[in-house]
Amino acid sequence: MKHLSSDLRRLDLKLTCKLQTEIDYWINVLNRVCSVVKSLASHGLSFRGKYDSFESSSENNVNFVMDMTLIAEYDTFSSKHILKYGKHGKGHTSNISFLLMNNLLKL
Numbered sequence: 758m759k760h761l762s763s764d765l766r767r768l769d770l771k772l773t774c775k776l777q778t779e780i781d782y783w784i785n786v787l788n789r790v791c792s793v794v795k796s797l798a799s800h801g802l803s804f805r806g807k808y809d810s811f812e813s814s815s816e817n818n819v820n821f822v823m824d825m826t827l828i829a830e831y832d833t834f835s836s837k838h839i840l841k842y843g844k845h846g847k848g849h850t851s852n853i854s855f856l857l858m859n860n861l862l863k864l
Contacts, residue, residue, distance in 0.1 A: 789835055790853055793824045794861045804858060825853060 797804055797820050804821045829836040843853060 785834060786838055786853070789825070789828055789832070790857065791861060793821060793828070794858055796824065797821060798862060804862075821858060 794804075802820050804819065825835065825839065829839050839853065
């Protein structure tokens with residue numbers, strides 16, 4: 758039984774690999790968001806403003822969106838994530854939302 762339960766002989770190996778890939782993906786997203794939140798909070802800068810979506814033009818964006826967009830310019834992972842999840846709106850998991858940002862600030 759011990760031999761059959763080893764990682765290499767698992768029946769659900771593909772499923773566990775997919776799950777670990779998803780976990781790693783969202784950890785990478787959260788690392789970037791936490792870096793922006795820590796940077797803005799430590800300098801006492803505002804997070805939100807009149808235009809706080811990834812759809813608005815870059816000159817009108819507030820600090821959080823502007824910083825995330827700046828990171829996305831040089832980081833293909835962030836760029837792909839913002840393109841995929843940045844314009845979904847409420848009710849979709851993106852981990853770049855202002856609800857998450859507010860929760861991180863409370864922590």
